[in-house]
Amino acid sequence: MYLSARVLIAVANVNSFEYASEWLHRQLTADTLYIQLVDLEHNRGGDPKGIRYVPASLSTVTVTLGSIDSAKVVTRSATQPFASDPSIWAVAIAATDDFGEGNIEIALQDGGPAGTARKARIVNGVTIESEDPGMC
Amino acid sequence: MAIVFPPDDKPAGTSAFPEHAIGTDQVTRCEPLLTPKKLVSRFLKGLPLVSPLDHSKLDNDDLKDHILRAVQKVELETQVDVFPVQRQVKLPFDRHLYQSWVHLEIANKPILSLEEMTITTADGVQIFKMPNAWVESANFQRGIINVVPISPAFAAVGVGTSAAQGGAAFLMFIGQLGWVPAYWQLKLTSGWPEKKIPIVVNELIGIYAAIDILSWLASLHSNMSVSLTADGLGQSTTTAGPQRYVTRIQDLEMQKAKLIHRIKVLTGGAIVISNV
Numbered sequence: 001m002y003l004s005a006r007v008l009i010a011v012a013n014v015n016s017f018e019y020a021s022e023w024l025h026r027q028l029t030a031d032t033l034y035i036q037l038v039d040l041e042h043n044r045g046g047d048p049k050g051i052r053y054v055p056a057s058l059s060t061v062t063v064t065l066g067s068i069d070s071a072k073v074v075t076r077s078a079t080q081p082f083a084s085d086p087s088i089w090a091v092a093i094a095a096t097d098d099f100g101e102g103n104i105e106i107a108l109q110d111g112g113p114a115g116t117a118r119k120a121r122i123v124n125g126v127t128i129e130s131e132d133p134g135m136c
Numbered sequence: 137m138a139i140v141f142p143p144d145d146k147p148a149g150t151s152a153f154p155e156h157a158i159g160t161d162q163v164t165r166c167e168p169l170l171t172p173k174k175l176v177s178r179f180l181k182g183l184p185l186v187s188p189l190d191h192s193k194l195d196n197d198d199l200k201d202h203i204l205r206a207v208q209k210v211e212l213e214t215q216v217d218v219f220p221v222q223r224q225v226k227l228p229f230d231r232h233l234y235q236s237w238v239h240l241e242i243a244n245k246p247i248l249s250l251e252e253m254t255i256t257t258a259d260g261v262q263i264f265k266m267p268n269a270w271v272e273s274a275n276f277q278r279g280i281i282n283v284v285p286i287s288p289a290f291a292a293v294g295v296g297t298s299a300a301q302g303g304a305a306f307l308m309f310i311g312q313l314g315w316v317p318a319y320w321q322l323k324l325t326s327g328w329p330e331k332k333i334p335i336v337v338n339e340l341i342g343i344y345a346a347i348d349i350l351s352w353l354a355s356l357h358s359n360m361s362v363s364l365t366a367d368g369l370g371q372s373t374t375t376a377g378p379q380r381y382v383t384r385i386q387d388l389e390m391q392k393a394k395l396i397h398r399i400k401v402l403t404g405g406a407i408v409i410s411n412v
Binding site (some may be wrong): 020021022024027047048049066067068069070071072073100101102123124127128129130132133134135136 | 138139140141151152153154157159160161162163164165166167168169171172173193195196197199200203204219220221222325328329330331332333334
């Protein structure tokens with residue numbers, strides 16, 4: 001298997017969400033990032049590619065949102081918001097989090113501490129609207 | 137890799153775009169990196185991003201890849217980091233520049249902040265650390281660093297440095313020389329700030345990506361001309377034939393030449409200087 005993930009937006013329930021190429025976040029606002037784990041070794045020619053990946057029970061997912069400033073890097077445990085679809089994970093973003101744009105790094109401990117460690121990356125998965133877009 | 141910024145790092149103080157701004161109105165001049173959706177709406181709206189040959193579609197992942205590659209090209213061509221990068225640069229000691237308030241200029245502009253300016257020997261020994269308070273940041277946008285210790289010179293108490301005992305001797309020795317390579321060691325962060333890219337830079341990224349996509353689309357059109365004759369029941373079609381690929385190859389050859397040049401510039405291979 002080749003673990004990857006997709007950003008989900010407009011998530012209401014397991015039957016109502018949209019795939020997005022990136023997560024649009026407004027700087028310094030509380031928000032929730034939803035991702036779906038996918039296995040890219042299946043449905044390679046599909047749009048979107050891959051099929052959802054349901055990890056084993058007791059699995060944990062840690063999501064890292066980067067920054068050039070190590071003090072602003074956010075590394076947070078994700079939770080499974082829907083028991084009926086364990087491929088979907090949610091990360092709570094606090095209004096004080098001030099990470100940068102770029103990749104979303106995902107670490108899956110598949111099957112719990114004794115299970116298999118897997119990694120995934122959503123390239124340029126985060127897009128952030130700055131608080132002060134007048135100058136840079 | 138994320139960086140631990142020291143508490144005394146020297147920020148640029150003013151913005152790089154608009155240059156030297158310290159406050160603006162509510163007009164948006166900077167934005168996040170171009171997204172696939174914006175790439176299409178700004179440059180490719182209305183165009184079918186589908187191959188007429190095998191009906192394969194340029195999906196969001198493909199567009200994202202085009203943007204990512206365009207970012208790298210823009211960084212190479214302009215020597216401006218689209219996303220901030222911390223660098224460790226060693227610049228030579230030049231007596232004339234030294235006497236002009238340690239006038240130093242780096243290739244990658246703008247400078248966002250200077251973390252550390254030291255004199256570090258070839259074996260990595262730091263023999264003098266310039267107090268960041270002495271560093272003038274007024275021209276960081278242009279990649280220029282000066283050391284202007286006027287304020288400490290008039291102060292009752294000087295600014296402490298971390299000069300080791302050997303430092304003074306080293307400085308005296310240097311004073312006899314006109315030029316010393318890799319003398320000043322600068323640790324600095326350059327590029328556009330996080331979450332903010334000037335719209336005009338995004339425009340350039342989009343143009344690079346759009347040219348590549350349009351070149352691909354152009355090569356897929358098989359028919360040069362089609363004619364139908366109703367009464368005589370005739371039909372003729374002229375195709376580009378292998379010329380279709382030639383056009384695409386020409387586009388790629390141009391890009392290749394540019395990239396080769398820029399990569400050579402990056403590694404100092406574009407200009408050969410010799411004393412022979």
